[in-house]
Amino acid sequence: xxxxxxxxxxxxxxxxxxxxxxxxxxxxxxxxxxxxxxxxxxxxxxxxxxxxxxxxxxxxxxxxxxxxxxxxxxxxxxxxxxxxxxxxxxxxxxxxxxxxxxxxxxxxxxxxxxxxxxxxxxxxxxxxxxxxxxxxxxxxxxxxxxxxxxxxxxxxxxxxxxxxxxxxxx
Numbered sequence: 001x002x003x004x005x006x007x008x009x010x011x012x013x014x015x016x017x018x019x020x021x022x023x024x025x026x027x028x029x030x031x032x033x034x035x036x037x038x039x040x041x042x043x044x045x046x047x048x049x050x051x052x053x054x055x056x057x058x059x060x061x062x063x064x065x066x067x068x069x070x071x072x073x074x075x076x077x078x079x080x081x082x083x084x085x086x087x088x089x090x091x092x093x094x095x096x097x098x099x100x101x102x103x104x105x106x107x108x109x110x111x112x113x114x115x116x117x118x119x120x121x122x123x124x125x126x127x128x129x130x131x132x133x134x135x136x137x138x139x140x141x142x143x144x145x146x147x148x149x150x151x152x153x154x155x156x157x158x159x160x161x162x163x164x165x166x167x168x169x170x
Contacts, residue, residue, distance in 0.1 A: 101133020
């Protein structure tokens with residue numbers, strides 16, 4: 001049995017909700033990889049661009065210059081924080097989708113019980129359909145929580161050091 005057959009067998013055991021959890025997991029990982037790429041590749045250039053713009057100003061001590069400095073720092077923070085809200089939203093959504101899978105799986109179990117009584121063999125597929133999406137939703141959420149907090153820490157570390165880079169001269 002190859003990987004794709006195993007994957008589709010797993011999806012079949014977990015029900016349609018598991019396919020939805022998989023799609024949401026792909027979206028989550030795309031956002032996570034995008035943020036890591038941005039932090040490593042794009043952010044240093046953005047910071048250098050804003051810093052060069054700040055250093056090119058002759059006036060770096062007036063009230064107006066302070067507002068320009070604050071704008072540069074706020075713009076960098078905003079760019080660095082984009083899509084972290086989407087990551088958090090997807091992380092919260094995954095256990096709820098797992099719960100939806102649990103409910104639909106239990107509906108299958110109750111349907112089998114109504115038709116055939118308490119036949120354990122017939123209820124097994126419904127029980128697996130109830131537990132697999134819950135597990136999958138939790139695994140996706142936990143990975144998203146860990147990597148999302150790693151991204152937030154990195155963004156916070158970079159943003160905390162911005163004030164020292166944008167030196168004020170009187």
